[in-house]
Amino acid sequence: MVSVGRMKSGPEADLFALYNARLRPPLVLREIPEARGSAAEVRRREGEAILAALPPAALVVAMDLGGHRPDSEGLAALLERWEQAGKGLAFVIGGAEGLDPAVQARAEQRLSLGPMTWPHFLVRGLLAEQLYRAQAIRAGHPYHRSWRP
Template sequence: MRLIAIGKGGAGPERELLARYAKRIRPELTLTELPDGTGSAAEIKRREAEAILAALKPDEFVIALDMGGAEPDSPALARLLAGWLERSKKLAFVIGGAEGLDAAVLARAGAKLSLGKLTWPHMLVRPMLAEQIYRAQMILAGHPYHRAGRP
């Protein structure tokens, strides 16, 4: 399972948190970082799209993080993850840059996922996504990590 993300994340708590959850995910979530594009907004999206599309493998099922994507709760994400894994054992989650993902990347995606309507810094989205993938796997395994009830 891969996470392909625009931008280089330096050392810090966000990277440490991503690493913590990435190691718990099976198969382990690996990170591929691609450089930010340059130029106008349209040029940035185009250049980042070229880099993302070049990084994707033909047999990967792509899940694009996009504001217009599905906004499941954690149990629904677990069901989506199970379905995606039935389609392909090779999943690639894609996080675009500040300008978002180009239409060419969205067209390549087999699914679109949103973490909600709030705007999040890209470096925080990485560990948040990793935690949700881990949580989904724990839900599917029947592990008590996810507490569905409210106190």
């Protein structure tokens, strides 16, 4: 996972740590410093740093408000398909100004956590929880209760 911003200790970091510890294997987090300047300059600078931090052969999934919005079972199916591609996965979380078009172009998939806007530090924890949930679905573990709305 490549994410903009250096998270300090607090509830957001605790949420990410809780679910990341449950993932097998856990996510490796690479933090990119937040850039300064105009919105376009911030996106450009952060985008360059994100692209430099990505493993060259990774299947890149950009977290983007306009991306695909699968339900939890759909995400589990996507993860299975992505793993069968034989590439490592790299999730990308942009900063407050969003992702640079170059990062979006590098991504093979754009994924959304829904139509609401989430702070980028919360997205880390929400994504880790959904990845754990997808693992539980694939393993037949009762963590996910598909019968509940």
